[in-house]
Amino acid sequence: MLPVRLDRARAEPLPAQLAAAVRALVTDGTLGTGDRLPSSRALATDLGVSRAVVEQAYDQLLAEAWVSTRRGAGTFVASGETLPTQPSTHRPASREPQYTQLDAGTPWIDPRHLAGWRRAWREVSMARPPRGYPDPSGLPELREALAERLARTRGLTVAPDEILLTAGSTDALRQLLGALGPGNVLVEDPGYRAAVESIRMSGRVVVDHPALAPVTDLTGCAAAYVTPAHQHPLGRVMPAADRLALLAAARAAGTVVVEDDYDSEFRYDVAPVPALAALDRSQVAYVGTASKSVSPSLRLGWLVAPPEVHERLLRRRAITHDTPPWTSQRALLTLLRDGWVDKVVRTARRVYADRAPRVAAALEPHAALAGPLAGMYSTWHTSAAAARTARTSARAAGFDVRLLADYCRSAQLTGLVLGFGGVTDAELDRALEAIVSGLRGR
Structure with a gap:
């Protein structure tokens, strides 16, 4: 339902009022590019008007290029490149331009699966919330479902009571560091920027380690943060x-290895690589997330920590109630039980398997691939100047692509980290055309 009110007392015809209301929802950001509008029948019922009123309004918006239609799919807000320009009287002229992000973390969610997402939240609205504060470990039924999924997809056999629900992977890292003794944290370089920032905010020193070199000495480190299934952002499998060697060094130094298993389900060249934690549960803290398979906005993840660390975390959470919202946990439980997550992952994997070679075909004449094609992004080595020119060209076309140098601290690597999950096929084609144009310009 759209947040729209029509006033029959006004002289302005109802179709014109509705068209103006939809335009306002687009310009103020309530409706975004690609959002599906209600069907004319459904919206007419919601507003208490005839279907002809809605159809006339939609026809007007279509003529003005505010919306587009897809046969058999419905009416959608048009893309940013085709939306008509409209002067704004309430936004500052200096506002930063808005780009479509080609980032490494936004997944592809097929619009055909949105009905399952809505159904899950309807179930949340009808479910009875817990009395008082929720279970400090997280919703028991959700932990049971996750234990089954980890065994089936990651070769990691854990009991539901060994799982702690978190508000994403960085929250898991933050809580974990709070339960460890003093010491530095080794992090791959280049590496995940959010993890680095979280470690620094915890007051610990980040120790840079070349991402593709083996770890043989962890003296002085309380933890070592790694992404072994798909090194972020170079893409290599450890x-x-x-x-x-990493596990041996961790045992020798008494270091906890933090395994961030952020997108392991999206291998399409080989079967998913088994989790590092499956080799030594006593030394590895396994971190997973729903951000890549469900949605980053859900803010849900899970942590399987070594037994002693788990107990310290659990005692602290029983006091602080530092658990993710019950509503998000309950929604994810429904999505898992209904098979929605499996379906979304299979669909996304097929999409990524199609897009990755297209990206490679476009960039290979101008850049060098850093690692195997897997997941929802690929990383490309270029000169620093070529990378900057490619980004400038992409921005001129309305897209933003990340520089490899932004992921580096001590490492001197340059190039592009190009995500292809959070865009449509048409947007990806336009972005690649702009990036290649920039690379050719050097």
Whole structure:
């Protein structure tokens, strides 16, 4: 239902009022590019008007290019490139331009699956919330579903009571660091920027370690943060020998290895690589997230920590109630039980498997691929000047692409980190055309 009110006492015809209201919802950001509008029948019922009123309003908006239609799918807010310009009297002229993000973390969610998402939240609205504060470990039924999923998809056998629900992977890292003794934290370089910032905010020193080099010494480190299944952002799978060396170093130094398993389900060249935690549960804290398979906005993740650390975390959470919202947990439970997550992952994997080679075909004449094609992004080595020119060209076309240098601290690597999950096929084609144009300009 749209937040629209029509006034029959006004001289302005109802179709014109409705068209103006939809325009306002688009310009103020309530409706975004690609959002689906209600069907004419549904909106007419909601507003208490004839269907002809809605159809006339939609026809007017279509003629003005505010909306677009897709056969058999409905009416959608048009893309930013085709929306008509309209002067604004309430926004400052200096506002930063808004780009479509080609980032490494936004997943592809097929619009055909949105009905399942809405159904899950309807169930939340009808479910009875817990009395008082929720379980400090997280919703028991959700932990049971996650334990089954981890065993099935990651080869990680855990009991539901060994899982702690978190508000995403950085929240898991923050809580984990709070339960460890003093010491530095080793982080791959280049590496996940949000993790680095979270570690620094905890008051600990970040120790840079070359991302593709084995870890053999963890002296002085309370934790080592790694992304072994798909190194972020270079894309390499950590070799078996390096995994064993890392675990040996962790045992020798008494260090907890934090395994961020952020997108392991999206391999399309080989089967997903088993979790590092499956090799040594006593030394590895396993961190997973729903951001890549469901939605970043859900803000849900899970943590399987070594037993002693788990107990410290649980005692602290029983006092602080530092758990994610019950509503989000309940929604994810429904999405898992209904098979929605499996369906979305399978669909996204097929989309990424199609898009990754298209990206490679466009960029390979001008850049060098950093790692195997997997997941929802790929990383490309170029000169610093070429990377900056490509980003400038992308922004001129309405897109923003990340520079590899932004993920580096000590490392001297340059290039592009190009995400292809959070865009449509048409948007990806336009973005690639702009990026390649920039790379050719050098």
